[in-house]
Amino acid sequence: MKESDKFSAVPDAMGHFGVYGGRYVAETLMPALIEVEKAYAAAKADPAFDAEFRSLLKHYVGRPSPLYFAPRLTEAFGGARIYLKREDLNHTGAHKVNNTLGQAILARRMGKRKLMAETGAGQHGVATATVAARFGMECDVYMGEEDIRRQAPNVKRMNLLGARVVPVSSGTKTLKDAMSEALRAWVAAVEDTFYVIGTVAGPHPYPVMVRDFQSVIGVEAREQFLEQEKRLPEMVIACVGGGSNAAGMFYPFLGDATVKMVGVEAAGHGISTGLHAASIEAGRPGVLHGSKSYVLQNADGQVNNAHSISAGLDYPGIGPEHAWWADLKRVEYVGITDVEAVAAFHELALLEGIIPALESSHALAEARKQARRVGKAGAIVVCLSGRGDKDLESVLEYDERMRK
């Protein structure tokens, strides 16, 4: 088997990437998942589906997003040429909409009249509410009460888009609990409701489906880089919460053996403090929210709370395909702390006039470390997964706290 074939041979029919993935849900949901899987397989084979998806990506989302060479960042990093894949310019401000658009078109094909989603920072919630409005579907977004408080502007956006934000008061009242609650709610509404999962986690077929929808990122970036530099980059870097922007970015490069890939988890206050979200670096295999992968958990298999200044990375799990890539060492996974991410946030704003999402700032901080290693002759493509307007408050508060 060729190296590149290895990566397209997964998942198996049950959604396994090696030992990871699969479908760990209550029996009530199994038929729904099988229905989604079949519908997705049919859609994938239907040129009309692809045509509609491509057309909306172009005219509605604003794709292709640019691949931008960042001259002043490159200079500051003092090494490899830094290119930014500008998912921040997508409609709704992040890569999330690539996926919600794909799932919404699928849901409509399946005759569902209602979408539901979980959200943490609210980015995926907004992206789902957006496509629900676009297709005239009802939309419920499950969101922890703590996040509703912290991310008030996104709650307003969802409401303006006609979605119902359902407060989740269980557990830590954040993303992990929102997803648990969404799964519970789906059990009760499974017949007319399509559950739009926001990352490459969850039960099969979500990890593979979300990765496919997000692959437009890497496909474009690869083409654009080839066009601009007439060769392939030395390295591709993306942040990893559940792992959807990273999976979309990495997947089309997997077969390119010369391209090193780095996934960046949130190291929060530092791995040693226990306050982080680095599932691969500091977790171990387990089952959470429907699939097997690396999970932050205690000795008893109870899932730990994640910690990151970036709400979108603040999740104790990671998509199963990443777990597999990590074990195969095709992708290296590293951690970036809150401090490093905030510094990168400021650096990009001041040097290039681009305010990045805090999630994406983790990838930028890693690029800073790798730039000299890769060297001036090389190039690094960083996935700028979203814009940082949503993070102004968090960063300013953080700076304030640090000054004290």
Added chain:
Amino acid sequence: MKESDKFSAVPDAMGHFGVYGGRYVAETLMPALIEVEKAYAAAKADPAFDAEFRSLLKHYVGRPSPLYFAPRLTEAFGGARIYLKREDLNHTGAHKVNNTLGQAILARRMGKRKLMAETGAGQHGVATATVAARFGMECDVYMGEEDIRRQAPNVKRMNLLGARVVPVSSGTKTLKDAMSEALRAWVAAVEDTFYVIGTVAGPHPYPVMVRDFQSVIGVEAREQFLEQEKRLPEMVIACVGGGSNAAGMFYPFLGDATVKMVGVEAAGHGISTGLHAASIEAGRPGVLHGSKSYVLQNADGQVNNAHSISAGLDYPGIGPEHAWWADLKRVEYVGITDVEAVAAFHELALLEGIIPALESSHALAEARKQARRVGKAGAIVVCLSGRGDKDLESVLEYDERMRK
């Protein structure tokens, strides 16, 4: 003279569009304006300037912005097919950056190391701070104290981008006063500072230069429409504050005699209440901020305060070229009230999943009125000049007040 030649024959060497335009500034600034004019003429003739501008529009701003056919809005309006020119997808969220990018490249060519700008809502301030960061230039943004209070998130964005926001406490402490103060400050700093004006107002060569930089909107829209519908639209609609997005949209269509054009001013609480910003509909020719055009003023020639729920339209003047187009009746100028604009804001969010800027919502509200007149066989292109994230608070407060 052919109809289309008439429009490219202006302005004259002194910047006059018929009786409008010109250069009404203190002598201290005249040499600076002449310097900008010469530098701009040289840049326009230099393919390297154009190449840099185009490249950054593509890779940095994310152009071309899509021309999006809005099926559900079309259905709701019940007439002409509605297309939206998606300037909301530009970097920084509005058309403003097309212009600040052009002016910043010019400033750098001229050897200036500092940019300055006036801003009302903060959109132009953010767009200027953005390009200043991109080119490593200092940046001062003049902003009324009242607007600083109302538009706090944009102040934070400018600060994060490294700009200094200079509070203006004179007059009504809003945009009009910020521009006056910026002109005063420019007088003192004219040698090393480039004044980046944010709309097609101000002294020559700003109106023509800003219109040229913004023309990318209309050029793209025209090409995209031709490609999608194989013909020209029946009507083009844009909102008019100072008039830059409208000028950029209209200019490339001026020679197309079959294309009707409508500029939409803010009618605020209604023209009859006096609380509005409809310079053409309710003003008369006068001189404000360096050029002659329609101005809202009292019987004594004192400039009135404008009123609009939309901060970007809340200005008592309008670009001189619009005054000229209005007199020639090439473009029709109409007013849309706060109530109508807010309704259109909600409508687009709920039907298409796009939250428009309140400014752009004025253009949408006018499209609603025109759709049946134009009829189902026709098409209307609306300039969606910006996204509405900045307006969530204003709209929710407005709705709250209306409910009472």
Added chain:
Amino acid sequence: MSRIEKTFKVLKDQNRKALVGFLMGGDPDMEASEKHCREALANGVDVLELGVPFSDPTADGPVIQLAGQRSLAAGTNVAAVLALAKRLRKDFETPIVLFGYVNPFFSYGYARLAKEAAAAGVDAFLVVDLPFEESGEFRQHLDPLGLDFISLVAPTTPDNRLGVILKAARGFVYYIMVKGVTGARVDIPADVAGHLDRLKKHTVLPVAAGFGVSNGSQAKDAARHADGVVVGSALVRAATEGRLAALVREIRQSLDG
């Protein structure tokens, strides 16, 4: 004959329905939990489902979620629930089913878990989020030790799938009556009879119907077409409110009456 088989056989012979009772192990702490279990067993529960708490119980309603949180807060883990089962087994012959989510079991290690469970006198496992397709590995460890893996079937489960699941079923079959999470509901859904009949075509195993049964009359209703009923949230709540024995007796009488 396993304890579960024996229990259902005896009940069948007596023309009675089984009362399958759920309590969360370690809720609100181990001592109180053991007391509750003994109360339930002493008052008529035929099969004890002993919950192993999990941090993210995606199929449970608020009552069992909170029970799990109390239990975790008291320091409960898999080993502690195994120890509880062992103590109960000393005094009762009632079948004990460990009920939980897969991650704590996976984390404990299937091999070790199966061995210790068997030694503790546990009879079966019911793992909410381990559907048939993913259950192979765990079953491999259970089967040799005579531990049953209880299969769940839902109203959404289509016929072709029923066949596959039930072919591999052991002990008894758990029929989830409602589309929704655990928790007491007011009415037993109207379609239960039809689904149970459909199910019976695919298996000879006894079937217990659950999710939403909260009192004697509902239990009787639900049991009409099944071999037993499962009562969970209602028992948990009753335990909290000090009326567990009474509720178990009420349901028992209603089922037997």
Added chain:
Amino acid sequence: MSRIEKTFKVLKDQNRKALVGFLMGGDPDMEASEKHCREALANGVDVLELGVPFSDPTADGPVIQLAGQRSLAAGTNVAAVLALAKRLRKDFETPIVLFGYVNPFFSYGYARLAKEAAAAGVDAFLVVDLPFEESGEFRQHLDPLGLDFISLVAPTTPDNRLGVILKAARGFVYYIMVKGVTGARVDIPADVAGHLDRLKKHTVLPVAAGFGVSNGSQAKDAARHADGVVVGSALVRAATEGRLAALVREIRQSLDG
């Protein structure tokens, strides 16, 4: 010979420098304003620049901005300032220059304005935001009535431009000493002498230097290479503080001493 010409000629013959004084018409109201103007004229101002308030005075610093706001709040308009000039003219032969921004004048109508100004005894107009290129239409109305259009020249004005502007200049030339808005400053810029010499090559008209002069010693300094000095913000502030006559006398003495 016009009043302006005569004034500068007489002063020149006496080897004295002209004191051009600015006061905002109607600040803080018309009655007080008239009193201030009379005080200034009685105490040694050689040319009175009478401000016409404008809502958006883009070339003025805070002192004159506020003066304009007070005046507008009191209801001042072009007609009211013309009436003030007319009353002053009854008692003084001092040249009066109406100083303002173009929009109120344009709004009033150039033809009517020129006629009424001439009738009121106004001698000239100085319009801050009406540079040479845009001044043609207004001049057409002023010239036939013998009203001067005062030209402004700045340190930024290059030589070729100086030539064009000064060729059309009438009355006297106003040299703006600083790059900046009106308002009292501490030092007179070092390059003033050079600029004034440069300017003198292009015109035989008298030159008054202004912007930033606030006391007698600065006035003397500024007047060294010019035919007169303009004092604006300092007079406005002094008027507010009740020490206008004293300041005018101080400057007068310093200039003459």
